[in-house]
Structures are given as C-alpha cells and as structure tokens.
Amino acid sequence: MYLIYRCDCGRAVYSKEKVATKKCVCGKNLKVKERRIIAKVEDIGQASDKVRKLQEEKYGEAFFTTADKIPNKR
Numbered sequence: 001m002y003l004i005y006r007c008d009c010g011r012a013v014y015s016k017e018k019v020a021t022k023k024c025v026c027g028k029n030l031k032v033k034e035r036r037i038i039a040k041v042e043d044i045g046q047a048s049d050k051v052r053k054l055q056e057e058k059y060g061e062a063f064f065t066t067a068d069k070i071p072n073k074r
C-alpha cells in the first residue's frame, strides 16, 4: 500500500504505508501519521499516477508534460 498526501508546500507526495517520514522535494520532513491522507493505492505506479493528477489539479495541466499527453494511447 502507498499513501498519498500533501506537503505544506502544496505538493502531492506518496510513500510506502510503513514509512514514518517522507522528505518532500521542498526540503521539509513530513511525518506521515500527521498528514491527512488523500488516497491509498496498491502499487507505486498508481501512486505516481495519482500524485501527478493531484499536481495537475493544483498547478494546471501544463505543469507536467508526460507521456500520456501524447495522443497515442494504448
């Protein structure tokens, strides 16, 4: 299981369920237990997917340019 939550800087991050602290890219150490969990997912692929979606909600679709923006979907 992976937990998804936000840092105080607004960035969505994920970590493994057992992990106690997570360092955000902004440099802040997050205590996972004190965060409000946005979502729980099964694997790391879903976790990074969800985080990307949350980032897009906050910063707009242009924030990330990723492979799934290419209209060549499977």
Ligand SMILES: [Zn+2]
Pocket (backbone or CB within 6 Å): 007, 008, 009, 010, 011, 024, 025, 026, 027, 028
């Ligand atoms: Zn942060």
